[in-house]
Amino acid sequence: MDPTAETTYFDLSDPALRAWAATANAAEIAIVSPGDPSHGHRLIEDALSELRERLSDARGRGASIWFMSDYPLSRFPVLAASSLLADAETVRLRLVSDEFAKACVLPLVEDEATAERVVRFAGGSRALLEEFAAVDSLAGGANEKRRAAAAAEKEVASRAWDQLGPDLLSLMDSWVFESCLEHISPEEVPNEAILASLIGSGLVRMGDRDLLQILPFENRQIWIDSLADAVARCTKAPDSWIRVASELFTLERQLRGAVAVRLEEEFGPTWKTDGLHEFAAGLVELARRDGIASAVEVDRIRSPLDWMQLADLITVAERLCAVAPVLGLRADEWQRVRSEVLHVRHRIAHMRLLRAGDLEAVRRVHRLIELRSRM
Numbered sequence: 001m002d003p004t005a006e007t008t009y010f011d012l013s014d015p016a017l018r019a020w021a022a023t024a025n026a027a028e029i030a031i032v033s034p035g036d037p038s039h040g041h042r043l044i045e046d047a048l049s050e051l052r053e054r055l056s057d058a059r060g061r062g063a064s065i066w067f068m069s070d071y072p073l074s075r076f077p078v079l080a081a082s083s084l085l086a087d088a089e090t091v092r093l094r095l096v097s098d099e100f101a102k103a104c105v106l107p108l109v110e111d112e113a114t115a116e117r118v119v120r121f122a123g124g125s126r127a128l129l130e131e132f133a134a135v136d137s138l139a140g141g142a143n144e145k146r147r148a149a150a151a152a153e154k155e156v157a158s159r160a161w162d163q164l165g166p167d168l169l170s171l172m173d174s175w176v177f178e179s180c181l182e183h184i185s186p187e188e189v190p191n192e193a194i195l196a197s198l199i200g201s202g203l204v205r206m207g208d209r210d211l212l213q214i215l216p217f218e219n220r221q222i223w224i225d226s227l228a229d230a231v232a233r234c235t236k237a238p239d240s241w242i243r244v245a246s247e248l249f250t251l252e253r254q255l256r257g258a259v260a261v262r263l264e265e266e267f268g269p270t271w272k273t274d275g276l277h278e279f280a281a282g283l284v285e286l287a288r289r290d291g292i293a294s295a296v297e298v299d300r301i302r303s304p305l306d307w308m309q310l311a312d313l314i315t316v317a318e319r320l321c322a323v324a325p326v327l328g329l330r331a332d333e334w335q336r337v338r339s340e341v342l343h344v345r346h347r348i349a350h351m352r353l354l355r356a357g358d359l360e361a362v363r364r365v366h367r368l369i370e371l372r373s374r375m
Contacts, residue, residue: 328372
């Protein structure tokens with residue numbers, strides 16, 4: 001890249017970026033902000049799709065295009081075809097070395113001992129170095145500065161969690177609060193994109209014995225408390241959550257329909273009472289609570305399976321498999337669906353954040369059902 005090239009800054013949606021791409025040459029650089037992924041993927045996807053050919057042509061003429069963002073790459077959409085972001089070479093800021101950090105901080109603080117303390121508590125973070133150096137310049141005693149430093153670190157942590165996004169928040173939530181982990185093997189991270197995002201954010205760091213240290217900060221409790229606050233603040237359904245909910249909707253309703261057909265084949269017109277007798281009271285009660293006027297007896301409810309828990313629905317499917325598979329799946333395969341999908345269904349039902357792998361677990365069932373339907 002030519003250091004003397006003319007540099008222009010654009011937002012991804014800026015019409016001027018399209019005009020720039022039409023004439024750009026080797027003497028020009030575009031630095032593009034792809035935007036805030038929390039505002040939705042659709043606008044970013046549309047802009048990336050539209051720009052791909054134009055920016056590729058500009059690069060062919062020697063122009064340079066840099067996408068710069070505070071957000072990790074894993075938060076941006078992966079397009080069905082080739083993606084500008086995914087195809088680009090990824091450059092991440094490294095942690096600041098202690099020697100370099102000390103050289104930067106020393107002119108800003110009282111003495112060398114203070115500089116060493118700032119460097120140690122910053123842990124290679126540029127944001128924390130800046131905040132802690134600013135706190136040291138404040139008037140006041142040691143206790144006041146300590147409180148100010150804690151407040152500053154909490155603010156940095158809050159920004160980091162917001163940038164990380166709900167999917168990675170959920171992963172950190174499961175590691176820190178559910179599994180109480182302080183270290184994890186890189187092989188346990190779901191994929192390379194997530195690993196790169198976490199390392200790039202500084203929230204995990206390679207430690208001893210080739211293990212990743214989770215939240216490698218001197219004031220680790222501040223980051224743990226801030227993580228809890230960030231999870232509680234997540235009130236907008238992420239795109240991945242919506243996709244999983246949609247997949248579960250399809251799966252559960254497919255299963256209800258298949259079970260109803262099989263029960264009617266086995267028990268005839270009395271399938272609602274004879275095939276569901278052990279569940280009848282509970283189904284009537286749930287339908288009654290939902291305001292269904294006909295919920296006096298189970299056979300008077302149009303579709304009693306609409307009020308059956310997924311766990312019970314799978315139980316009925318397993319029993320029906322003694323005669324023939326349900327939706328092409330055998331009883332042992334429905335048992336696997338129970339172990340892999342029920343906990344995902346519970347997270348959706350209770351409006352909790354999902355974990356990495358939840359979408360794939362549900363999609364595996366769909367693919368298997370689709371495959372068996374062709375056999």
